[in-house]
Amino acid sequence: MEALLLGTGLLLGAYVLVYYNLVKAPPCGGIGNLRGRTAVVTGANSGIGKMTALELARRGARVVLACRSRERGEAAAFDLRQESGNNEVIFMALDLASLASVRAFATAFLSSEPRLDILIHNAGISSCGRTREAFNLLLRVNHIGPFLLTHLLLPCLKACAPSRVVVVASAAHCRGRLDFKRLDRPVVGWRQELRAYADTKLANVLFARELANQLEGTGITCYAAHPGPVNSELFLRHVPGWLRPLLCPLAWLVLRAPKGGAQTPLYCALQEGIEPLSGRYFANCHVEEVPPAARDDRAAHRLWEASKRLAGLGPGEDAEPDEDSQSEDSGAPSSLSTPHPEEPTVSQPYPSPQSSPDLSKMTHRIQAKVEPETQLS
Numbered sequence: 001m002e003a004l005l006l007g008t009g010l011l012l013g014a015y016v017l018v019y020y021n022l023v024k025a026p027p028c029g030g031i032g033n034l035r036g037r038t039a040v041v042t043g044a045n046s047g048i049g050k051m052t053a054l055e056l057a058r059r060g061a062r063v064v065l066a067c068r069s070r071e072r073g074e075a076a077a078f079d080l081r082q083e084s085g086n087n088e089v090i091f092m093a094l095d096l097a098s099l100a101s102v103r104a105f106a107t108a109f110l111s112s113e114p115r116l117d118i119l120i121h122n123a124g125i126s127s128c129g130r131t132r133e134a135f136n137l138l139l140r141v142n143h144i145g146p147f148l149l150t151h152l153l154l155p156c157l158k159a160c161a162p163s164r165v166v167v168v169a170s171a172a173h174c175r176g177r178l179d180f181k182r183l184d185r186p187v188v189g190w191r192q193e194l195r196a197y198a199d200t201k202l203a204n205v206l207f208a209r210e211l212a213n214q215l216e217g218t219g220i221t222c223y224a225a226h227p228g229p230v231n232s233e234l235f236l237r238h239v240p241g242w243l244r245p246l247l248c249p250l251a252w253l254v255l256r257a258p259k260g261g262a263q264t265p266l267y268c269a270l271q272e273g274i275e276p277l278s279g280r281y282f283a284n285c286h287v288e289e290v291p292p293a294a295r296d297d298r299a300a301h302r303l304w305e306a307s308k309r310l311a312g313l314g315p316g317e318d319a320e321p322d323e324d325s326q327s328e329d330s331g332a333p334s335s336l337s338t339p340h341p342e343e344p345t346v347s348q349p350y351p352s353p354q355s356s357p358d359l360s361k362m363t364h365r366i367q368a369k370v371e372p373e374t375q376l377s
Contacts, residue, residue, distance in 0.1 A: 028262075029267075030266065030271040031270045033059060036060075037060075037061050037062070037115070038061065038113055038160075039269070040066055040153075042121055042122050042123035042149075043122045044066065044067060045072040045073050046072070046076065048168065049123065049262075050079075051258045057080050057083075057089050062089075064090055066094035066105060070093060073093070096123055096141045097140050099311060102145050102152070106149060106153055110152075113156070116156040117163045117164070119150065119157065119166070120265055120269060121150075121167045126197050128187055133186060135186060136183065136186060138193065138196045139183065139199070142201070143203040147308075148311040148312075154215075162220070164223070165208075165222040166222075167205075167223070167224050169208070169224040170204075171283070173290070173294055176198040176201055178202060183306055205281055207300075207304075208222045208281070209224075209280075209300045212279025216278075222278055223274070223278065224280070226281065226282065227256070227262065227265060228260065228284065230261035264283060
């Protein structure tokens with residue numbers, strides 16, 4: 001009996017050490033009052049994104065939940081208004097698998113919202129599921145969609161500077177390797193999905209790095225944020241049903257709750273004084289070094305140019321797509337796409353601020369860049 005108690009005590013002590021040193025997330029501080037500021041959080045209907053949006057709403061920000069599912073997005077917006085006491089939480093439809101949907105979201109946002117202070121790219125997938133596309137679905141949702149969305153919203157971010165872009169990345173980027181000859185090739189099978197997921201997380205880190213270089217001097221700063229090992233839908237989404245009863249208790253013990261996973265993205269969005277660290281990778285609310293592949297400026301710039309091509313943005317071309325590229329995207333819609341991506345749903349139970357004339361013009365034109373050169377966790 002004594003041996004059993006001793007063994008139990010040792011196990012409990014070891015768990016406490018592991019929990020407080022590796023699992024428990026440090027709380028986010030940063031700006032306490034966000035009244036008058038607007039934030040967009042993608043994939044905010046559940047998990048890390050929802051907890052991120054909740055904290056922003058509690059601090060007084062106007063928060064736009066950019067989600068694919070109308071039903072779940074509307075429900076999340078209602079929940080967050082109730083929990084935060086902030087009525088300025090709305091839903092807008094966004095399907096990152098569809099470039100037409102991304103453009104429609106940007107058009108709707110720029111025509112209805114006068115400012116954008118914080119853009120958090122939280123949405124992501126770890127598997128294609130049963131979906132079969134003619135392109136790399138993981139790359140489209142985890143990187144190309146956010147890349148295009150950032151381009152389309154840049155005028156608003158610049159007009160509201162200082163502003164921030166946060167890309168939710170992952171420690172999986174350490175296993176990533178970008179093959180530019182096969183970048184958009186469809187992914188088949190779970191082994192390819194694991195590799196492709198790591199590759200997209202590497203793309204997230206390189207994107208934040210190159211975006212910081214491109215936007216130097218504009219007042220926009222960019223960060224890649226690793227939320228840590230999180231017990232979220234992304235972890236359990238593709239686990240077989242018979243295995244979930246076994247994994248759920250284990251996940252509860254050794255993985256962070258979504259609220260804990262939201263702390264580093266919130267730190268990057270709100271912490272004052274980290275502007276000189278723009279383009280860097282953060283974990284546990286502090287900057288961390290990344291492997292050579294994730295700080296390769298040549299690869300980052302090459303990915304930038306490849307992403308422009310895959311997003312339909314040619315060299316020197318403004319971000320508004322021509323009719324041919326848009327019809328091509330609409331003609332072969334993703335199975336994840338919203339029924340009518342050209343008419344995004346906007347949940348707005350409370351009046352939004354009126355858009356300014358200057359910003360409405362931004363809907364149709366994005367300034368060309370001339371400077372050279374995020375979940376399974």
